[in-house]
Amino acid sequence: EKGGYEHFMLKEINEQPRSIADCMRGRLDAQNGRLVLGGLRDYMNKFQNADRIIITACGTSWHAGLVAEYLFEEFARIPVEVEYASEFRYRNPVLSDKDFIIAISQSGETADTLAAIELAKSKGATIFGVCNVVGSSIPRTTHAGSYTHAGPEIGVASTKAFTAQISVLTMMALKLGYKRGTLPENRYMQLLSELETIPSKVERALKMNDKIHEIAKEYKDARNFLYLGRGYNFPVALEGALKLKEISYIHAEGYPAAEMKHGPIALIDEEMPVVFIATKDSSYEKVVSNIQEVKARKGKIIAVVTEGDTVVKNMADHVIEIPATEEAFVPLISVIPLQQLSYHIAVMRGCNVDQPRNLAKSVTVE
Numbered sequence: 004e005k006g007g008y009e010h011f012m013l014k015e016i017n018e019q020p021r022s023i024a025d026c027m028r029g030r031l032d033a034q035n036g037r038l039v040l041g042g043l044r045d046y047m048n049k050f051q052n053a054d055r056i057i058i059t060a061c062g063t064s065w066h067a068g069l070v071a072e073y074l075f076e077e078f079a080r081i082p083v084e085v086e087y088a089s090e091f092r093y094r095n096p097v098l099s100d101k102d103f104i105i106a107i108s109q110s111g112e113t114a115d116t117l118a119a120i121e122l123a124k125s126k127g128a129t130i131f132g133v134c135n136v137v138g139s140s141i142p143r144t145t146h147a148g149s150y151t152h153a154g155p156e157i158g159v160a161s162t163k164a165f166t167a168q169i170s171v172l173t174m175m176a177l178k179l180g181y182k183r184g185t186l187p188e189n190r191y192m193q194l195l196s197e198l199e200t201i202p203s204k205v206e207r208a209l210k211m212n213d214k215i216h217e218i219a220k221e222y223k224d225a226r227n228f229l230y231l232g233r234g235y236n237f238p239v240a241l242e243g244a245l246k247l248k249e250i251s252y253i254h255a256e257g258y259p260a261a262e263m264k265h266g267p268i269a270l271i272d273e274e275m276p277v278v279f280i281a282t283k284d285s286s287y288e289k290v291v292s293n294i295q296e297v298k299a300r301k302g303k304i305i306a307v308v309t310e311g312d313t314v315v316k317n318m319a320d321h322v323i324e325i326p327a328t329e330e331a332f333v334p335l336i337s338v339i340p341l342q343q344l345s346y347h348i349a350v351m352r353g354c355n356v357d358q359p360r361n362l363a364k365s366v367t368v369e
């Protein structure tokens with residue numbers, strides 16, 4: 004049932020070109036400029052006129068929520084808050100019927116996320132679920148929702164569910180922006196066409212596997228890792244760090260690259276591997292200066308870059324190239340090498356990749 008792979012996690016990482024395509028199937032038709040999310044139809048009005056979008060989730064799903072914050076604010080110009088469900092539910096948050104809540108959960112059973120939904124519902128907000136497991140508790144308690152259709156995810160470390168969540172949230176943001184008129188039609192059409200190319204670009208990104216395996220050999224005994232990115236790649240840095248810590252038990256921190264000089268920079272020495280997500284986008288130049296700052300302190304640099312990059316190549320100890328895409332879609336591709344890196348390091352350290360210690364696939368207790 005692992006389809007010839009040694010672990011479910013590896014199978015699920017490699018399934019992503021297909022799972023992302025499955026998620027978009029029947030929803031996105033770029034040629035005809037069509038984007039349909041069935042679950043959204045009856046609530047489009049509420050969504051379009053919301054004062055605020057509040058996203059609530061835990062763990063990796065919360066990271067997908069952070070990516071969505073950038074997407075919704077860029078394309079639809081509605082303010083977004085992203086909340087850990089466990090904090091949100093106990094904070095007596097200010098909520099009204101003008102709030103549109105998006106709850107993200109792979110399993111659909113996470114106790115804190117469920118409780119956050121109940122709370123928001125009791126205050127009159129509209130709740131939209133983005134879940135993977137069909138018929139689970141969250142889709143049953145929300146007003147509406149869209150399934151991610153990634154197929155069963157067995158590995159405790161979430162991989163294909165994350166990219167499917169981002170795919171759904173991207174489609175929601177584009178649709179919302181178009182409907183609200185904040186995303187002009189020609190730009191909308193361009194973005195839809197680019198979105199359709201993502202599965203094949205993920206396929207190409209996966210081909211860096213052997214190189215990443217080599218990098219993993221060199222760093223498998225590191226005691227700490229830093230992951231840095233800006234903009235759309237900041238949540239990807241958090242996700243890369245979470246993947247590494249949960250399956251390899253190496254301490255890892257993700258940060259927005261600019262925050263480094265406000266503390267984490269003190270950790271950098273020749274023993275510290277720093278993973279930069281340095282793709283060619285609007286914050287590229289800034290990330291390049293952050294890389295220089297780490298280099299000056301002798302940190303080891305592993306950089307995820309856009310294919311053809313030469314500047315970072317000359318500075319980094321290792322580069323991993325990924326295909327270019329629209330800035331807003333980069334997380335769908337830039338997270339792939341980070342999943343592979345954590346996987347290989349964990350296997351080399353002899354860890355139980357699919358079932359890491361102390362963790363369960365669904366966290367049904369708070």
Ligand code: M6R
Pocket residue numbers: 061062063064065107108109110111112113116159160161162245246249362364365366
């Ligand atoms: O099923 P959910 O998406 O609600 O689960 C939330 C987290 O427990 C989950 O994402 C967890 O962080 C993963 N093990 C991360 O890989």
